[in-house]
Amino acid sequence: xxxxxxxxxxxxxxxxxxxxxxxxxxxxxxxxxxxxxxxxxxxxxxxxxxxxxxxxxxxxxxxxxxxxxxxxxxxxxxxxxxxxxxxxxxxxxxxxxxxxxxxxxxxxxxxxxxxxxxxxxxxxxxxxxxxxxxxxxxxxxxxxxxxxxxxxxxxxxxxxxxxxxxxxxxxxxxxxxxxxxxxxxxxxxxxxxxxxxxxxxxxx
Amino acid sequence: xxxxxxxxxxxxxxxxxxxxxxxxxxxxxxxxxxxxxxxxxxxxxxxxxxxxxxxxxxxxxxxxxxxxxxxxxxxxxxxxxxxxxxxxxxxxxxxxxxxxxxxxxxxxxxxxxxxxxxxxxxxxxxxxxxxxxxxxxxxxxxxxxxxxxxxxxxxxxxxxxxxxxxxxxxxxxxxxxxxxxxxxxxxxxxxxxxxxxxxxxxxxxxxxxxxxxxxxxxxxxxxxxxxxxxxxxxxxxxxxxx
Numbered sequence: 001x002x003x004x005x006x007x008x009x010x011x012x013x014x015x016x017x018x019x020x021x022x023x024x025x026x027x028x029x030x031x032x033x034x035x036x037x038x039x040x041x042x043x044x045x046x047x048x049x050x051x052x053x054x055x056x057x058x059x060x061x062x063x064x065x066x067x068x069x070x071x072x073x074x075x076x077x078x079x080x081x082x083x084x085x086x087x088x089x090x091x092x093x094x095x096x097x098x099x100x101x102x103x104x105x106x107x108x109x110x111x112x113x114x115x116x117x118x119x120x121x122x123x124x125x126x127x128x129x130x131x132x133x134x135x136x137x138x139x140x141x142x143x144x145x146x147x148x149x150x151x152x153x154x155x156x157x158x159x160x161x162x163x164x165x166x167x168x169x170x171x172x173x174x175x176x177x178x179x180x181x182x183x184x185x186x187x188x189x190x191x192x193x194x195x196x197x198x199x200x201x202x203x204x
Numbered sequence: 205x206x207x208x209x210x211x212x213x214x215x216x217x218x219x220x221x222x223x224x225x226x227x228x229x230x231x232x233x234x235x236x237x238x239x240x241x242x243x244x245x246x247x248x249x250x251x252x253x254x255x256x257x258x259x260x261x262x263x264x265x266x267x268x269x270x271x272x273x274x275x276x277x278x279x280x281x282x283x284x285x286x287x288x289x290x291x292x293x294x295x296x297x298x299x300x301x302x303x304x305x306x307x308x309x310x311x312x313x314x315x316x317x318x319x320x321x322x323x324x325x326x327x328x329x330x331x332x333x334x335x336x337x338x339x340x341x342x343x344x345x346x347x348x349x350x351x352x353x354x355x356x357x358x359x360x361x362x363x364x365x366x367x368x369x370x371x372x373x374x375x376x377x378x379x380x381x382x383x384x385x386x387x388x389x390x391x392x393x394x395x396x397x398x399x400x401x402x403x404x405x406x407x408x409x410x411x412x413x414x415x416x417x418x419x420x421x422x423x424x425x426x427x428x429x430x431x432x433x434x435x436x437x438x439x440x441x442x443x444x445x446x
Contacts, residue, residue, distance in 0.1 A: 088288055088292070088313055089292070091288075091289070092288070092289050092292035092293070095255050095256050095289050096292075096293065098256035099255075099256045099259045099260050099263075102256055102257060102260035103259070103260040103263045106260065106263040106264045107263070107264055107265070108263040108264070108265075108266060108267040108268070109263055110267075111263065111267030111268040111269060112259075112263065112268055114268070114269075115268055115292070115293045115294075118292075118295075119292050119293075122292070
């Protein structure tokens with residue numbers, strides 16, 4: 001494995017953690033916006049009747065996003081451990097190859113064969129685990145995109161419902177706006193995670 | 205990597221060092237191995253950069269599966285940062301090192317190798333009937349530090365005590381003690397923190413019958429030069445940076 005590749009793996013996995021932390025914050029903001037919207041819709045009564053079920057839906061989406069991000073975070077942590085393991089195994093194998101070259105014609109050079117085979121096996125297993133974990137993580141990240149997309153649709157519906165809420169129009173439009181923005185931020189952050197991971201996944 | 209037999213009896217002591225291919229900016233180190241009938245103890249096996257030449261050199265004397273034990277005098281990277289690589293090569297080996305440093309040394313990677321913690325008062329390592337004493341050398345220079353003493357070979361592996369910063373390719377043994385002193389002075393004054401610890405160590409070592417004092421850097425001391433070193437060290441104030 002090239003040094004640059006290892007570095008890019010470490011950086012990619014670390015940057016995922018940072019992006020996910022931002023996603024988590026935004027999902028919590030959505031949840032707060034949903035609670036706020038619910039209160040406004042309650043005060044608006046009949047005028048915001050169509051808005052009330054939307055607030056519940058926004059809240060559900062926020063909860064779903066938070067749960068998904070928690071699961072992904074856990075997965076990203078184990079991916080980090082795999083990155084460390086893979087780095088160690090590959091480094092060990094490369095060093096064993098160097099030993100093998102230096103140990104030519106020594107009395108016990110043959111005794112290196114078994115550890116080398118084992119190191120090669122461990123390295124291959126680690127690389128395979130890493131790739132399969134990256135693929136799983138990419139799937140999980142794709143899942144987070146679904147509630148984010150749904151949130152944008154809901155934001156559009158919210159704007160329509162808000163337009164019928166009389167004096168509550170501005171407050172409810174602000175809620176719709178904040179959900180829309182938050183969904184966009186989540187979409188962008190998750191997209192960055194996926195791009196970072198795709199680069200790692202493609203590197204051999 | 206140069207290899208020098210420093211004791212030849214029913215078992216061997218081998219010193220490894222003066223690696224010509226060592227990167228310039230890392231300090232030169234001496235590694236030691238006690239080779240008994242079926243086992244080998246690597247003493248301060250060195251840093252990551254040295255792993256390949258060190259293992260290749262060991263293969264002149266023993267097969268990989270007979271490297272059963274590693275000893276780390278303390279936690280420094282030039283002593284034991286190669287641990288993660290030995291861990292891949294020697295799944296059934298034991299690492300003998302201070303109990304105080306366990307949580308730190310494990311950062312180098314110690315999944316397969318068994319960490320055998322050494323209590324502050326030292327202990328013994330038995331290699332096929334050869335009993336090696338683990339002598340406390342705390343604060344010399346590390347806060348938890350040990351030396352290895354072999355009463356049969358009369359060798360004291362003294363870690364950083366007796367170390368000297370030498371030009372590449374230096375001789376294996378001190379041949380002119382007076383000329384050697386200046387290569388040791390700053391190292392001992394700056395790295396050794398405690399005059400009290402120094403006195404305790406000197407008293408302890410004077411009780412031992414030492415023919416070869418084998419430090420981790422620079423030349424080894426033999427015969428009368430061991431006593432010369434102890435006398436010089438006794439008179440030297442250490443811990444000068446405060």
